[in-house]
Amino acid sequence: MDEYGNNSLPNGIDSLRQDSAGDIYGSAYGNLGGCDETCDPGLLFKLTTTGVFATLYNFCSLANCADGINPGNLTLDSKGNIFGENSVGVFKFSSSGMESTIYSSVSIAYGPGLIIDTTGNLYGATVEGGDGVGNIWKLTKI
Numbered sequence: 001m002d003e004y005g006n007n008s009l010p011n012g013i014d015s016l017r018q019d020s021a022g023d024i025y026g027s028a029y030g031n032l033g034g035c036d037e038t039c040d041p042g043l044l045f046k047l048t049t050t051g052v053f054a055t056l057y058n059f060c061s062l063a064n065c066a067d068g069i070n071p072g073n074l075t076l077d078s079k080g081n082i083f084g085e086n087s088v089g090v091f092k093f094s095s096s097g098m099e100s101t102i103y104s105s106v107s108i109a110y111g112p113g114l115i116i117d118t119t120g121n122l123y124g125a126t127v128e129g130g131d132g133v134g135n136i137w138k139l140t141k142i
Contacts, residue, residue, distance in 0.1 A: 015074035015084065022049040025056075025082055027071040041069035044082060044093055057099050059086060067091070067099055073124070075114040083114055083122055083142070090114075090124070090139065103139055116142070 016026045024047040041060035047053050059069050068086030075083050080095030083102075090103040111125040111134075122139040 014072040017074050017076050017082075019076055019080070023047065025074060025076065027074055027084060029070040029072060041065060042071050042086070044071060044074075044084075056082075056097070057093055061099075067101065073111065073113050075116055075122075077116050077120070077142075083116065085111065085114065085124065090122070092142065102142060 012029055014027050014029055016024055018024050025044065026047070027042060027044050029042045041058070043058045044056040045054065046056055059065070059067055059071055061067055066088070068088035068091065071084050071086045071091070073085045077083070082093040084091055084093075089101055089105045091099060092102045093099050111127055114122060114124045116122050120141050122142045123136065125136045126134045128134060
């Protein structure tokens with residue numbers, strides 16, 4: 001059980017981010033050895049400035065876990081959207097509550113982090129690929 005009385009957090013917390021209102025967003029990853037619809041695939045959550053905890057999205061909600069598992073490397077944009085990486089690539093959780101995969105690729109999943117520039121481009125890096133030392137990638141105008 002966490003400090004806020006929740007039994008819902010999986011194995012570990014990753015990527016805490018704070019928005020301009022002071023609310024904290026984060027991801028909790030599930031079973032690192034693989035997953036299907038019967039395991040704990042990870043989630044996105046919000047912790048408000050008043051201490052209210054809410055699960056925003058449970059991964060592996062789609063058939064065959066098409067939405068991925070083990071979210072991490074979160075970043076926020078100025079419109080309240082959350083971007084992150086998981087087992088199927090790069091995802092977006094919109095400010096209206098919709099999750100979508102915006103780029104499918106297991107080769108970019110779980111890099112060292114994501115950033116959004118002032119014009120709305122999303123950048124990340126891989127830990128492998130290229131000449132074996134990784135790559136830097138860019139998704140334009142997300």
